[in-house]
Amino acid sequence: MRAAVPVDMDGDGDLYILAGSTDGTGSNDLIAWYENDGTGTYNGTPNQITTEHVNLEWLEAGDIDGDGDMDVLAANKDDGSILLYRNTGGGSFSPKEVLISTIAAGYARFVKLADMDDDGDLDIISQGDTGTKLVWYENDGTGSIIDTHSIHTSLIALAINYISVGDLDNNGTLDVVTSTRGQNTIDWYKNLYEPDIELTGNSNDINDVDAATSATNHTDFGSVAAVSGTVTRTFTIENNGNKDLNLDGAPVVDITGTHAGDFSVTSQPAPTNINPSGSTTFQVEFDPSAISTRDAEITIDNDDPDEDPFNFAISGTGTNTPPAFTSSNSATFAENGTGTVLDINANDGDGGVNDAGITYSITGGVDMADFNIDANTGELTFTAAPDFESPTDSDTNNDYALEVTADDGVETATQAITVDVTDVNDAPIFTSTATTNFAENGTGTALDVNANDGDGGADDVGITYSITGGTDAADFNIDVNTGELTFVSAPDFENPDDANTDNDYEIEVTADDGVQTATQSITITVTDVLEVPVFTSAAATNFTENGTGTALDVEAHDGDGGATDAGITYSIFGGTDAADFNIDANTGELTFVSAPDFESPDDANTDNDYEIEVTADDGTASNNTATQTITITVTDATDAPIFTSAASTTFAENGTGTALDIDANDGDGGDGGGVLY
Numbered sequence: 262m263r264a265a266v267p268v269d270m271d272g273d274g275d276l277y278i279l280a281g282s283t284d285g286t287g288s289n290d291l292i293a294w295y296e297n298d299g300t301g302t303y304n305g306t307p308n309q310i311t312t313e314h315v316n317l318e319w320l321e322a323g324d325i326d327g328d329g330d331m332d333v334l335a336a337n338k339d340d341g342s343i344l345l346y347r348n349t350g351g352g353s354f355s356p357k358e359v360l361i362s363t364i365a366a367g368y369a370r371f372v373k374l375a376d377m378d379d380d381g382d383l384d385i386i387s388q389g390d391t392g393t394k395l396v397w398y399e400n401d402g403t404g405s406i407i408d409t410h411s412i413h414t415s416l417i418a419l420a421i422n423y424i425s426v427g428d429l430d431n432n433g434t435l436d437v438v439t440s441t442r443g444q445n446t447i448d449w450y451k452n453l454y455e456p457d458i459e460l461t462g463n464s465n466d467i468n469d470v471d472a473a474t475s476a477t478n479h480t481d482f483g484s485v486a487a488v489s490g491t492v493t494r495t496f497t498i499e500n501n502g503n504k505d506l507n508l509d510g511a512p513v514v515d516i517t518g519t520h521a522g523d524f525s526v527t528s529q530p531a532p533t534n535i536n537p538s539g540s541t542t543f544q545v546e547f548d549p550s551a552i553s554t555r556d557a558e559i560t561i562d563n564d565d566p567d568e569d570p571f572n573f574a575i576s577g578t579g580t581n582t583p584p585a586f587t588s589s590n591s592a593t594f595a596e597n598g599t600g601t602v603l604d605i606n607a608n609d610g611d612g613g614v615n616d617a618g619i620t621y622s623i624t625g626g627v628d629m630a631d632f633n634i635d636a637n638t639g640e641l642t643f644t645a646a647p648d649f650e651s652p653t654d655s656d657t658n659n660d661y662a663l664e665v666t667a668d669d670g671v672e673t674a675t676q677a678i679t680v681d682v683t684d685v686n687d688a689p690i691f692t693s694t695a696t697t698n699f700a701e702n703g704t705g706t707a708l709d710v711n712a713n714d715g716d717g718g719a720d721d722v723g724i725t726y727s728i729t730g731g732t733d734a735a736d737f738n739i740d741v742n743t744g745e746l747t748f749v750s751a752p753d754f755e756n757p758d759d760a761n762t763d764n765d766y767e768i769e770v771t772a773d774d775g776v777q778t779a780t781q782s783i784t785i786t787v788t789d790v791l792e793v794p795v796f797t798s799a800a801a802t803n804f805t806e807n808g809t810g811t812a813l814d815v816e817a818h819d820g821d822g823g824a825t826d827a828g829i830t831y832s833i834f835g836g837t838d839a840a841d842f843n844i845d846a847n848t849g850e851l852t853f854v855s856a857p858d859f860e861s862p863d864d865a866n867t868d869n870d871y872e873i874e875v876t877a878d879d880g881t882a883s884n885n886t887a888t889q890t891i892t893i894t895v896t897d898a899t900d901a902p903i904f905t906s907a908a909s910t911t912f913a914e915n916g917t918g919t920a921l922d923i924d925a926n927d928g929d930g931g932d933g934g935g936v937l938y
Contacts, residue, residue, distance in 0.1 A: 268294070268322040270308075270331050271352070275299045280307075281317040281335060290314045292335060292346070310346050310354045315339075323374035323383045324348075326404035334360065336369040336387065343372055343387060345404060360406060361398055364388060375426040375435050377410075378454050379504060386412075386424055386437060395421065395439065395450065412437055412450050432566035434504075456535075457502030458565040460573065462494060469568045474576040482547040482577030489582050489610055491548045493527060498542070498561070500535040508533040510562030510570070514543050518557035523549050524575060549579025582610030583672035584619055588639070593681045596649035602632070602680055605639035607667035610674070619667050624675065626663030627655040632680075634665065641665070641678070649684040650717040659683075687715025689724055689772035689779040693744070696784045701754035702792070707737070707785050710744035712772035715779075724772050729780065731768030732760040739770065746770070746783070754789040755821060764788075792820030793887040794829055794877040798849070801892040806859035806869075812842070812893050815849035817877035820887070829877050834888055836873030837865040842893075844875065851875070851891070859897040869895040902926060 265280040281292040292315065293307030316339035325332045330348035335357075337344055341364035347355040361369075364387065373386040375397075382402040388394060393416045399408040423440040430436065434452040441448065460467040462479035474481040479494040500506035513533055514526045528544040535541055549555050554576060561571040584607040592603040606615040621639040623629045631653055633642050647653070647661075654661045659682040666675045693711040711720040726744040728734050736758055739746050752758065752766070759766045764787040771780045798816040816825045831849040833839050841863055844851045857863060857871070864871045871893040878886045906924040 263317040264320040266320050266322060268331060270294045270296075270322070270348075272329070272331075273299075278303060279320055279322050279333065281315070281320050283315060283317045286314075290317070292317070292320065292333065308352050311357060313357070315344065315357075318370045319372050321372045321374050325374065325383050325385075325400060327382055327402050332404070334372050334374065334385065336372045338369055341365050341369045343369060343385060343398075347404065358404075360404070361385065361387065363409070371421060371424050373424040373426060377426075377435055377452065379434060386426065388416075388421060395424075395437070397437075410454075413448075433564070434566070454504050455502050456500050456504045456506035456537075456563070456565045458506055458561070458563050458568050458571050459499040459501045460496060460561075460571060461499065462496045467496070467573050469571050469573065471573045474574050480573060480575050482575065484578045484580045485547055485549050486582030486610060487549045487552045487579035489585075490580075491546050492577070493544050493546045495542050495544050497540050498530055498535065499540040500537055502565070503537050505537070506535040506539075507564045508535070508541075508561060509564060510560070513561065514545075515560045515562075516545070516557050516575075517560060518574075520550075520555035521557045523547060523555040523577070523579070524557045545575065547575075547577040549577060552579045552581055554578050581669075581671045584608065584667035584669045584674040585610040586667060586674060586676045587615055590676055591679045591681070592641075593683050594643075594647065595683050595685050597646050597685065597687065599642070599646050601640045601642060603641045603678065605634070605641055605665055605667075605676075605678070607639070607674065607676075609669040610672070613669075618669055620670075622666050622668070624664050624666040626677065628653075628661040629663045631661055632663055639665075639667075641680075647682045649682055650687070650715075652682065654682075684716070686774075686776045688777040689713065689774050690715045691772060691779065691781045692720055695781055696786070698786045698788045699748070699752065700790050701787050702751050702790065703748075704751050705747065706745045707748055708746045708783065710739065710746055710770050710772075710781075710783070712744070712779065712781075714774040715777070718774075723774055727771050727773070729769050729771040731782065733758075733766040734768050736766055737768055744770075744772075746785075752787040754787055757787065759787075789821070791881060791885055793885050794818060794879050795820045796877060796887060796889045797825055800889055801894070803894045803896050804853070804857065805898050806895050807856050807898055808853075809856050810852065811850045812853055813851040813891060815844065815851055815875050815877075815889070815891070817849070817887065817889075819879040819885075823879075828879055830880065832876050832878070834874045834876040836890065838863075838871040838893075839873045841871055842873050849875075849877075851893075853893075857895040859895050862895065864895075871895065 263281055263283055265278055267276040268279045270277045275297040277297050278295040283290045291312050292310045295303045295307055297303055310333055315335055315337050318336040318338045321334045322331045330350055332348050333346040335344045342359050343361035345358040345360040349355055368388055374383040377384040377397045382400045384400045385398040395413040397410050398406045401407045421439045422442045425438045426435045428435055434455050436452045437450040439448045465478035467478050482492050485492050508530055513529050516524050525546050527546045530541040530543045556576045558572055558574050563569050586607045588606040594602045607619050608615050609618055620636050621634050623632055623634050631644055633644055649659055652659045661680040664675055664677050666673050689712040691712045697708045699707045710726055712724050713720050714723055725741050726739050728737055728739050736749055737746055757764045766785045768783050769780055770783055771778050794817040796817045802813045804812045815831055817829050818825050819828055830846045831844050833842055833844050841854055842851055859869055862869045874888055874890050876886050876888045902925040904925045910921045912920040
């Protein structure tokens with residue numbers, strides 16, 4: 262008898278005896294099993310498995326092909342093979358199969374079945390080569406060998422005389438124990454067929470139970486804006502062992518610790534079973550809820566016997582976020598407008614509402630001088646209403662550029678802003694003066710009213726003018742196209758016609774460009790001028806012949822409101838009959854040099870119309886005079902008869918007849934007819 266092994270061959274719970282014998286010649290070889298009736302009594306009749314020659318060294322039984330029946334393995338010393346007899350059920354076995362043939366002849370001394378790789382099927386442990394190796398042969402689950410794994414490669418030939426297996430270090434894998442002859446040792450071969458979990462972040466190792474965090478391996482997530490910011494890190498789980506690694510936690514990756522709520526697993530590992538040399542990844546997001554250092558711990562449950570669970574610390578720092586602008590960085594604004602150009606809004610970047618705790622300032626931009634900003638509300642305004650036709654931005658293209666800064670008291674943010682000023686139809690713009698002086702008595706243009714369309718047009722182009730108001734509107738006319746303003750009648754300083762008689766004439770003029778109108782109040786002040794004297798007496802009169810005294814009382818005033826004769830001197834300046842007259846320089850009383858005789862006119866053309874020219878002088882430094890042509894008509898009067906005969910004569914005495922022929926005419930140029938003596 263070379264081998265005997267207790268084994269339940271039929272699955273009835275009783276241990277039978279599997280035994281084998283050989284005489285070395287093949288004439289008495291047998292491998293069989295002996296049935297136990299459950300009381301320890303064995304039937305002496307063997308249940309034959311094979312009688313063919315096998316130089317048997319050892320037997321082993323186990324379900325090597327996974328069909329639920331106990332198969333038999335035999336170590337054949339002659340050719341160094343491991344033979345398999347498959348249990349086909351009902352106590353029958355298949356013919357032998359050479360399961361292993363790589364052992365040198367004479368060196369197959371022992372065989373042991375055990376699940377060495379924890380895959381659920383039985384693998385084979387035996388010697389290899391010339392007995393100098395201890396190996397295990399990997400079963401694919403059907404009774405076929407798919408790989409050979411060395412346990413020890415430098416044994417003394419045939420030193421091992423027994424092999425046993427068991428989990429000596431309680432790590433979940435079967436170790437191998439051997440006894441040796443010659444060396445008298447019992448040797449333990451630790452099974453290194455186990456998973457080995459390794460973690461990396463940013464391609465750098467993370468150690469199990471590592472309490473220190475580092476930016477190098479991404480366990481330190483760095484600085485992130487509190488409330489509003491996040492950062493995600495990817496970590497890799499690798500299996501550096503020779504057995505599948507199972508991630509068996511629920512959840513697979515769990516986060517605990519003081520600030521666990523600030524970290525979240527956004528992507529769990531998949532798959533959770535990792536082959537040797539395989540890997541998987543998971544992602545963790547850091548979303549700090551406060552401005553401070555935030556700490557937590559990651560736990561990964563797994564079946565690595567040395568690192569289960571795998572724990573490591575993670576950390577990050579919540580920081581203050583710079584303000585965030587929520588308003589537009591550009592605006593359009595109609596020219597001439599006032600009020601808010603753009604309501605600039607920003608929050609603190611940490612979840613605050615717009616404007617809360619934010620102060621605003623203009624900190625740059627080539628056109629910053631054109632703007633003001635409300636420090637608290639962010640309302641942006643022009644310092645002066647912009648004019649599209651006369652832009653004040655640096656490049657005069659109506660695009661105003663500035664830079665605004667929002668400050669939350671800790672951090673600042675800057676935004677470049679462009680304001681585009683747009684064109685509108687402007688009301689006309691008066692370019693002429695609103696006040697002027699006009700000399701009394703004048704005619705012609707009192708004021709040339711000018712306006713343009715307010716959009717860059719020339720004066721008067723496309724503009725119509727009208728008088729639309731004012732207390733003295735009735736005193737003026739205006740040319741609708743040219744704007745030339747004239748008095749209806751020449752003004753008189755001494756006799757003002759304006760409403761309050763102060764010589765300030767007030768009117769309202771409107772300029773119309775066809776779309777918009779503009780109104781201007783205009784005051785025209787009539788100024789006094791030094792006027793020539795004004796004659797107030799008649800320029801013609803009659804004077805009875807033979808008369809003496811005043812022929813005409815010439816009267817004048819200074820033309821500036823003075824009284825008659827006041828400050829006036831008179832003189833006879835000319836006229837064909839000037840020599841016939843005298844004039845009182847102060848009173849203006851005009852008299853004949855000698856009484857005129859109608860019947861004997863002395864005027865130049867003897868028609869009794871005496872023509873003279875009188876000058877009135879107001880005595881001003883400019884020798885301001887006025888001249889009046891005066892006609893004095895001498896009228897006829899009834900004269901007394903005029904004797905034309907001598908007033909004395911001689912007459913001879915005693916004479917008779919006419920002593921004297923007294924003659925007279927009527928004194929009016931008659932011949933005496935009609936004169937009675």
